[in-house]
Amino acid sequence: MRAGGVLSDAPEVTSEAARATTGADARVTTSPLVRKSGGAVSDRIAAYLIRGCACLAIVSLVLIFVFIGKEALPVFTSGEVRQEAGMTRLFLPAAEKPAFAWQPVSEPPRYSLLPLLLGTLKVTLIAVVVAIPLAVAAALFTSEFAPPWLREIIKPAIELLAGIPSVVIGFFCLMVVAGWLQQAFGWTFRLNAVTAGSGLSLAVIPIVYTMAEDAFTAVPRAFREGSLAMGASRWQTAWRIVLPASSAGLLAACVLGFGRAIGETMIVLMASGNAAVLSLSPADSVRTFSATIAAELGEVVVGSSHYHVLFFIGAFLFVLTFLTNLAGHWWIGRLQRRLQGAS
Amino acid sequence: MTMYMAIRNPQSAVRNAAGWFFGTLTGIASLIVVTMVVIILGNIVVNGAGRISWQFLTRTPEMGMTEGGIFPAIFGTFSLVVLMTLVVVPMGVATALYMHEYAPKRSRLVKVVRLAIQNLAGVPAIVFGLFGLGFFIQFIGRGMDQGLYGGDLHYGQPAIIWAALTMALLTLPTVVVASEEALRAIPQSYREAAYAMGATRWQVIRRVVLPQAVGGILTGAILAVSRGAGEVAPVMFTGAAYFLPYLPTRLNDQFMELGYHVYVMTTQSPNVEETKPILYATVLVLLLLTFSLNFTAIMIRARIRSRLRAGR
Numbered sequence: 001m002r003a004g005g006v007l008s009d010a011p012e013v014t015s016e017a018a019r020a021t022t023g024a025d026a027r028v029t030t031s032p033l034v035r036k037s038g039g040a041v042s043d044r045i046a047a048y049l050i051r052g053c054a055c056l057a058i059v060s061l062v063l064i065f066v067f068i069g070k071e072a073l074p075v076f077t078s079g080e081v082r083q084e085a086g087m088t089r090l091f092l093p094a095a096e097k098p099a100f101a102w103q104p105v106s107e108p109p110r111y112s113l114l115p116l117l118l119g120t121l122k123v124t125l126i127a128v129v130v131a132i133p134l135a136v137a138a139a140l141f142t143s144e145f146a147p148p149w150l151r152e153i154i155k156p157a158i159e160l161l162a163g164i165p166s167v168v169i170g171f172f173c174l175m176v177v178a179g180w181l182q183q184a185f186g187w188t189f190r191l192n193a194v195t196a197g198s199g200l201s202l203a204v205i206p207i208v209y210t211m212a213e214d215a216f217t218a219v220p221r222a223f224r225e226g227s228l229a230m231g232a233s234r235w236q237t238a239w240r241i242v243l244p245a246s247s248a249g250l251l252a253a254c255v256l257g258f259g260r261a262i263g264e265t266m267i268v269l270m271a272s273g274n275a276a277v278l279s280l281s282p283a284d285s286v287r288t289f290s291a292t293i294a295a296e297l298g299e300v301v302v303g304s305s306h307y308h309v310l311f312f313i314g315a316f317l318f319v320l321t322f323l324t325n326l327a328g329h330w331w332i333g334r335l336q337r338r339l340q341g342a343s
Numbered sequence: 344m345t346m347y348m349a350i351r352n353p354q355s356a357v358r359n360a361a362g363w364f365f366g367t368l369t370g371i372a373s374l375i376v377v378t379m380v381v382i383i384l385g386n387i388v389v390n391g392a393g394r395i396s397w398q399f400l401t402r403t404p405e406m407g408m409t410e411g412g413i414f415p416a417i418f419g420t421f422s423l424v425v426l427m428t429l430v431v432v433p434m435g436v437a438t439a440l441y442m443h444e445y446a447p448k449r450s451r452l453v454k455v456v457r458l459a460i461q462n463l464a465g466v467p468a469i470v471f472g473l474f475g476l477g478f479f480i481q482f483i484g485r486g487m488d489q490g491l492y493g494g495d496l497h498y499g500q501p502a503i504i505w506a507a508l509t510m511a512l513l514t515l516p517t518v519v520v521a522s523e524e525a526l527r528a529i530p531q532s533y534r535e536a537a538y539a540m541g542a543t544r545w546q547v548i549r550r551v552v553l554p555q556a557v558g559g560i561l562t563g564a565i566l567a568v569s570r571g572a573g574e575v576a577p578v579m580f581t582g583a584a585y586f587l588p589y590l591p592t593r594l595n596d597q598f599m600e601l602g603y604h605v606y607v608m609t610t611q612s613p614n615v616e617e618t619k620p621i622l623y624a625t626v627l628v629l630l631l632l633t634f635s636l637n638f639t640a641i642m643i644r645a646r647i648r649s650r651l652r653a654g655r
Contacts, residue, residue, distance in 0.1 A: 040543060042543075042545055043543040043544055043545040043546070046544075046545040046548070047445060047544070047545070049437065050437045050440050050441045050445055051441055051445065052437075053433070053434050053437030053438055053441065054437065054438045054440075054441035054442065054445075054446075054452070054453075054456050055452075055456070056434055056438070057438055057456050057459040057460050057463060057515060057519070058455055058456060058459040060459075060463065060512050060515070061459045061462060061463055061466075063474070063478060064466065064470065064471075064474045064478075064512075067474055067477040067478040067482065068470065068473055068474060068477060070477070071473075071477050133372070134372045134375060134376055135376070137368065137369040137371075137372030137373070138369065138372045138373040138376050140369050141366070141369035141370050141372065141373045142373065144369075145365075145366045145369060145370065146370070146373070150373075153377065154373050154376075154377060157376070157377045157380045157381075158376060158377075158380070159637070159641070160380055160384070160634070160637075161376070161379070161380045161383075163569065163633055163634060163637040164383065164573075164630065164633075165572075165573025165574065165575070165602055165629060165630075165633055166468075166573070166574075166575070166576075167573065167575045167602040167603075167605050167606050167629075168383075168387070168573070168602075168605065168626055168629060168630060169383070170606070170609075171605055171606075171609050171622070171626055172383050172386065172387070174609055174610075175609070175619075175622075176386055202379065202383075205376060209376075233358050233359070233361075233362045234362055234366075235361060235362040235365035235366060236358070236362070238365070239365070256465065259465055260465075262467075263466070263467020263468070263469065263470065264467065264468075265467065265468060265469040265575075265576040266575050266576055266602075266606065269606075269610075270606065270609060270610060290467060290469045290576075293469050293472075293473065294469055294472075294576055294579060297472070297473070297476065297579075297580050298579065298580055302481065310473075311473060311477065314469070314470050314473040317467055317469070317470055318466060318467075318470045321465050321466055321467055321470075322462055322465070322466070324465070325461060325462045325464075325465035326458075326462070328465075329458075329461050
């Protein structure tokens, strides 16, 4: 059997296998598969290599944790770094005005994380609030209401959206969307939390949509048929049967969408204005955690307090997305178990 | 969908109205999403298409990036994804092979590996960038400089090899998931036939399983390349450069990358209006690149899926 032409040679394989089986008596020792001696040795080597490679995924996750944690740790342990950027300096109000300031290059540097935290929450919240209703409604439409031809338009369109690199979305927000929104609402700042949040929602929609759609299609047909047979209308079936049955999957979709939104970098870096101001207004410029790392890590002195604080932020993002992922996949597993048990 | 016929009863008018409202509402949501996609792509194609030419693709940036082409960025992206593929495909395929062919049923290790892959897929790209800097450059690169070059700076700095390795980790889940799907699509009888002829496990994998799975593996590799070509955050600190007068030729050279080039031109350009045409054209090239890759992958995957259905 040769490599190549793989997609079409299924019948060929079977016929070849069949030929080998019929002629097995005559050429059992010359079968192409066992002709080579030393099969056992290569077998064992391959098994070890493959097993080792499989462990690499675990190893890399652990390495990410260790190496980001290692660079973040001085925030707690090193006296020098703690003086400039200890926990109190990162989170509590300072004596100087303004009480919370992220000014890493001023003299003396100020490392309050609260403006960044607030900025991240603002942008993420806007993105999630825009994206989740749109994506879940679109998923419900595709799985419950849309005729097949329409489904064949919506699904590829969202796959296209998922394929757009985030730097392109960021570019589009900065060049086009920011202008539109500013004209529409008359904001002082062209780049603000809403601009970044709406851009970010474009990155979140495909994730939530895909997961929600999967959850809806995982609901057994018998559920729907039973409901329709009892005289419920389509939307009653969707609302009272499909949505509750897939609720765990929907929750997973929301959580994973949130995880993506909080870590996404290029869109917020380009469209948020990057001003670390402590303000609740969505029309002010914001600076998020991820954008701060992206904007500052390039110029930072390796080993300085600033460097360690940036890794601390990275560690925070890593742990947060790790937890949202665990939660999301746990809920997906629950949905599958529940529906398998039911059908 | 099951056919549904309205049953006449007094409530049916209200119910039909509610159903119509519900269907329309979700329909509008779908319409909004599709419209957004159309607007983004339309805007970029309309503004970018006019500027793309052979010269644009084959020349270097000139006059502070307001003239000339983007060849170094294309070349850099290409080199990056080639290096990345060389690392990620063997790693990802081996992981999938272990999970699907080697591991005993209900294996603990497989559970942990799967969990690791899922979580790796959710780690933000910027965290991979941090990791690349902290691990590959500061730890491995510095270590190599100390051990091999007596402390001279060779590998302890941003370089294409570190960017490629970082990107390989980022795209590993893509390759594993696609490869596993390909392995699942191979009928068990193929393996059984080969085992029945006395083949060892590795022989079955090399001669039967892998040739059958090439399509799916290719899908994973292409999707990984598409993702790697578009991501910027992981390579910002690990190897991408604003502008380089030369092309990367060694593993420890820096390189220009299409996505990073877009970012730089968008945010750091001294004159946005003058850069705009070139910028749009660059974005369009990047989009065409990722879309054509995705399209190829989707086509291959669709063929595999239809075969999987036929096989059952």
